[in-house]
Amino acid sequence: MVKMLSKIKYDQINWLSLHNYSGKETIYMFNFTNEQINRYSRHILLPEVGGTGQQKINDASVFLVGAGGLGSPCGYYLAAAGVGHIGIADHDVVDLSNLQRQILHSTADIGRHKAISAKETMQALNPDVKVTPYTEGLNSDNILNIIKDYDIIVDGCDNFPTRYLVNDACVFLNKPLVSAAVFRFDGQLSVFIAHKGPCYRCLYETPPPPGLVPTCQEAGVLGVLPGLLGILQATEVLKYILNEGDLLVGELLVINVLDMSFRKVKVPRNKACPVCGDNPTITELIDYEQACKG
Numbered sequence: 001m002v003k004m005l006s007k008i009k010y011d012q013i014n015w016l017s018l019h020n021y022s023g024k025e026t027i028y029m030f031n032f033t034n035e036q037i038n039r040y041s042r043h044i045l046l047p048e049v050g051g052t053g054q055q056k057i058n059d060a061s062v063f064l065v066g067a068g069g070l071g072s073p074c075g076y077y078l079a080a081a082g083v084g085h086i087g088i089a090d091h092d093v094v095d096l097s098n099l100q101r102q103i104l105h106s107t108a109d110i111g112r113h114k115a116i117s118a119k120e121t122m123q124a125l126n127p128d129v130k131v132t133p134y135t136e137g138l139n140s141d142n143i144l145n146i147i148k149d150y151d152i153i154v155d156g157c158d159n160f161p162t163r164y165l166v167n168d169a170c171v172f173l174n175k176p177l178v179s180a181a182v183f184r185f186d187g188q189l190s191v192f193i194a195h196k197g198p199c200y201r202c203l204y205e206t207p208p209p210p211g212l213v214p215t216c217q218e219a220g221v222l223g224v225l226p227g228l229l230g231i232l233q234a235t236e237v238l239k240y241i242l243n244e245g246d247l248l249v250g251e252l253l254v255i256n257v258l259d260m261s262f263r264k265v266k267v268p269r270n271k272a273c274p275v276c277g278d279n280p281t282i283t284e285l286i287d288y289e290q291a292c293k294g
């Protein structure tokens with residue numbers, strides 16, 4: 001199963017010649033450099049991606065909420081994949097206790113802004129990628145303006161006020177949201193596309209009272225678990241960009257790594273949902289009280 005990938009340069013126009021193993025040749029026109037063809041060759045070889053799909057990835061913009069345990073692996077792989085523009089928001093600075101799982105940051109980054117450290121690591125991996133860091137916290141005043149120009153939003157935050165803020169903002173702006181959460185040895189993943197499936201509030205209508213649910217800081221988390229979930233988020237992002245496969249819309253993937261169970265649970269849209277339902281009662285963004293810093 002050997003495929004050959006070659007490029008013919010003619011008058012500044014790049015022709016990508018793809019030979020399949022039976023010798024059939026297809027020629028496409030793209031603006032890839034030789035280096036890009038080499039960098040993305042394993043994508044371009046896939047019929048489901050090809051030069052057209054890689055171009056879509058290069059043209060896409062993704063906004064990551066959080067440069068922590070989920071945002072790190074997700075952002076790292078999206079940068080490797082060549083996503084053209086990645087925005088990443090985190091108001092926190094790198095702490096030694098983050099390094100057990102937040103792989104965009106290294107020991108030398110302790111005390112530095114996570115969003116800046118994340119930008120540097122992603123751009124060192126792939127200089128094709130433009131990264132815009134946001135070191136201010138997201139709130140009801142700034143979020144709509146910050147995320148409005150991105151194609152898809154990834155929630156990797158670690159607290160309920162931000163999770164609900166991001167969900168509501170995505171419903172208002174009609175942005176797809178790839179959401180994940182981790183706790184000890186458990187993880188959850190879903191894709192919310194407003195009005196085509198449920199939103200986060202259809203599952204959990206309101207945040208729990210502050211202090212009721214322990215954070216990872218209080219309860220712990222196996223370091224590889226957010227790595228696993230963050231990469232699954234990146235997978236859904238790429239599928240969305242490529243329009244390939246079935247997204248986890250209307251389904252919640254529930255993972256436990258101790259028994260290595262992966263279960264999909266159907267989650268219907270709630271017609272009475274306060275934000276995406278038929279008669280929404282939440283029509284503007286809410287800044288919920290932060291119980292503690294996650």
Ligand SMILES: [Zn+2]
Nearest residue numbers: 199202273276
């Ligand atoms: Zn909803």
